[in-house]
Amino acid sequence: MSRSLRRGALAATALVVSLASLTACGAGNDAQTLQIKPDNASTTVGDIKVQGAALITPAKDAEGPSAVSATVFNDGPKAEVLEAVELPGSGAKVTLKPAKGSGPLTVPAGGSIILGGQGNASAVVEGLKDSADGGVQELVLQLSETGDVKLRVLVHPANGYYEAFGPTVAPSSPAASPSGSPAPSGSPAASPSGSPAGTPAASPTGSVPATGDDHAEGEHAEGDHSH
Numbered sequence: 001m002s003r004s005l006r007r008g009a010l011a012a013t014a015l016v017v018s019l020a021s022l023t024a025c026g027a028g029n030d031a032q033t034l035q036i037k038p039d040n041a042s043t044t045v046g047d048i049k050v051q052g053a054a055l056i057t058p059a060k061d062a063e064g065p066s067a068v069s070a071t072v073f074n075d076g077p078k079a080e081v082l083e084a085v086e087l088p089g090s091g092a093k094v095t096l097k098p099a100k101g102s103g104p105l106t107v108p109a110g111g112s113i114i115l116g117g118q119g120n121a122s123a124v125v126e127g128l129k130d131s132a133d134g135g136v137q138e139l140v141l142q143l144s145e146t147g148d149v150k151l152r153v154l155v156h157p158a159n160g161y162y163e164a165f166g167p168t169v170a171p172s173s174p175a176a177s178p179s180g181s182p183a184p185s186g187s188p189a190a191s192p193s194g195s196p197a198g199t200p201a202a203s204p205t206g207s208v209p210a211t212g213d214d215h216a217e218g219e220h221a222e223g224d225h226s227h
Helices: 003-035 160-165 212-226
Strands: 043-045 048-057 066-074 080-086 093-097 105-107 112-115 122-126 136-143 147-157
Touching (some): 043 147, 066 080, 066 105, 066 160, 105 112
Antiparallel strands (some): 048 066, 093 122
C-alpha cells in the first residue's frame, strides 16, 4: 500500500473514533438529564411514588381555600389508603375528599390516584398562612402501609396551567328577598262579574210613583179647578 493510501486510511479511522466518542458522551449526558427529578415535585418512598406535587393558592384578587395537587402511584402488591395530608408549619388544615361520594382515598395496588382537577379526588387547604406564591412548602402524605412521604413543593397561584388543578370556590347564593314582600302573582286578578259593589241599581223605566204629599197636592189642585 502506498504511503498516501495509508495516511488516508488512518485519517478515516480517526474520524470514526471521534464520532463514536461524541455519540457516547451525548448519550451519557441525555441519560443523566433524564434522571434528574426536582425534589419539590417528585419523590419515592418504598412502593409509593409521588409526582407533580404542588401547593396551589387562589388566583390574584380571589378569595377561598388553597389546594394540593399531586399524583400518587402505588407499585406495591397491596392497596394503600391516603389517610392524611399535612403542611407542617403553615397552620393549615387539609381536607381529603374522594372523586365520588365519601370514604377513604384508596391507592390501588399497581394503580394511582390524582389529587386536584375536575373529576378527581381533592385535598382542600384552609387557613393557610405565610406561604407566598413562588415559595416552597413542606408537604407530608400519610399512607396506611408506607407511612409518611415527605417532599418540598412550590407554591403556585391558580393561573395558567395550574388553574385546572386549583381549588373550586362555590359562588355565593343570592340574598333572600325581605320577609313580608308580596309574592308576584302569575296573572292579574279577574274583574268581578256584574256591577261593582256600591254601584246604585238602575232606576226602573217609566214614571216614578208619586209620594203621599204629591198625591194630596194633585187632588187639591183638581178641587180648585172644579170650583
